[in-house]
Amino acid sequence: MTKMTILKRSKLLAAALGGMMIGFGTANTVVADDLAAFKVGDKHSGYVYTAKETRALQDDDFENPAMLWVEEGEALWSKAGPNGKSCASCHEDAAAMKGVAAVYPKYDAKNKKMINIEQMINREIVEKTGGKALKWESKPLLALTAFVSLQSRGMPVAVKTDGEAAPFLAKGKAFFYKRRGQLDMACKHCHEDNAGNMIRADLLSQGQANGFPTYRLKWQKIGSLHRRFRGCNKNIRAKPFKAGSDEYVNLELYVKSRGAGLNMEAPSVRR
Amino acid sequence: MAKARVKAPKKAKAGDIVTIKTLITHKMESGRRKNKKTGELIPRHIIDKFTAKFNGTEFFSADWHGAVSANPYMSFSYKAEKSGEFEFIWHDEKGEETVKKSKITVA
Numbered sequence: 001m002t003k004m005t006i007l008k009r010s011k012l013l014a015a016a017l018g019g020m021m022i023g024f025g026t027a028n029t030v031v032a033d034d035l036a037a038f039k040v041g042d043k044h045s046g047y048v049y050t051a052k053e054t055r056a057l058q059d060d061d062f063e064n065p066a067m068l069w070v071e072e073g074e075a076l077w078s079k080a081g082p083n084g085k086s087c088a089s090c091h092e093d094a095a096a097m098k099g100v101a102a103v104y105p106k107y108d109a110k111n112k113k114m115i116n117i118e119q120m121i122n123r124e125i126v127e128k129t130g131g132k133a134l135k136w137e138s139k140p141l142l143a144l145t146a147f148v149s150l151q152s153r154g155m156p157v158a159v160k161t162d163g164e165a166a167p168f169l170a171k172g173k174a175f176f177y178k179r180r181g182q183l184d185m186a187c188k189h190c191h192e193d194n195a196g197n198m199i200r201a202d203l204l205s206q207g208q209a210n211g212f213p214t215y216r217l218k219w220q221k222i223g224s225l226h227r228r229f230r231g232c233n234k235n236i237r238a239k240p241f242k243a244g245s246d247e248y249v250n251l252e253l254y255v256k257s258r259g260a261g262l263n264m265e266a267p268s269v270r271r
Numbered sequence: 272m273a274k275a276r277v278k279a280p281k282k283a284k285a286g287d288i289v290t291i292k293t294l295i296t297h298k299m300e301s302g303r304r305k306n307k308k309t310g311e312l313i314p315r316h317i318i319d320k321f322t323a324k325f326n327g328t329e330f331f332s333a334d335w336h337g338a339v340s341a342n343p344y345m346s347f348s349y350k351a352e353k354s355g356e357f358e359f360i361w362h363d364e365k366g367e368e369t370v371k372k373s374k375i376t377v378a
Contacts, residue, residue, distance in 0.1 A: 062276065062278045062292050062294070063292065063294070063344060065294065065342045065344070067276070068274060068276065068294065068296050068342065071274070071276075072274070217340075220298075220340060220341035220342065221341065221342075
């Protein structure tokens with residue numbers, strides 16, 4: 001889909017998007033060779049599209065503000081729940097979580113649908129430690145997710161997409177390519193057709209999920225992938241789904257599968 | 272209570288210029304934001320003073336104002352002459368202080 005055909009769709013849309021389309025153009029950002037670790041074939045991590053100052057924040061574990069949440073998560077890891085058990089009671093060292101975040105969302109036989117990392121953490125809290133499920137986007141859930149995801153840093157994203165996961169992958173893929181909202185745009189219009197181009201003052205990325213949860217400078221805190229999905233949906237003036245909804249978990253599966261092989265970067269820093 | 276992180280070298284040679292990095296969690300509420308539901312202004316609550324001391328003597332300080340981001344990061348240099356203890360103090364507008372200490376051995 002080219003920008004011309006988007007513009008043809010309706011006058012209203014053309015008016016709404018006018019300013020945005022002028023913004024599209026080839027970015028002159030030089031992509032250095034030392035970014036090889038952030039590329040696999042034509043898949044590029046969001047890191048590639050990030051300003052060098054922001055990259056520097058991510059590269060240094062001290063300067064990375066997301067590490068404050070990781071520290072919090074580390075403390076929560078061994079904090080006992082109401083029944084006296086903590087994450088550490090069963091999993092002991094957090095090293096046991098190595099590679100876990102890279103394979104979620106996973107098929108969950110119990111509910112016969114996909115389950116993502118946040119939901120899995122919450123299930124463990126409820127079933128194993130006797131605690132209450134944490135609210136989505138709450139500090140403790142973000143902290144635990146960041147801490148668990150960090151254990152998989154540098155490992156390739158490897159979600160399972162065949163077998164039972166296949167129908168859910170298809171749903172997520174359909175979401176990615178379906179136009180929605182007043183602007184009548186699909187995920188693919190920005191993140192597939194125009195990745196690397198400017199949208200007004202912003203450089204569009206491929207929309208890869210390997211760095212989540214991510215510290216977004218705009219948010220001034222760490223946030224989940226589903227928060228990002230909601231933000232994207234709002235930007236195209238669509239009604240966002242709830243964080244943790246089936247729609248977003250399926251989309252998460254598809255987005256991760258299209259970034260399979262990219263190294264996990266969580267917790268990353270983005271603008 | 273705010274949570275702070277400090278990265279300062281544990282060892283240095285006399286005369287070395289060392290870099291100290293600090294980071295603290297704080298929402299740095301600017302006082303300009305409105306509560307989305309009620310429309311009322313959220314009162315300002317920021318860290319207004321950062322001080323670094325060495326063996327009790329102040330060697331670096333900064334006044335922070337409304338435009339400083341949340342979770343502020345601050346890095347600065349110090350010329351190490353003798354062994355001792357750094358003390359970093361973040362003072363916020365409600366009078367709360369977060370203190371972090373770090374020792375250095377100068378050979």
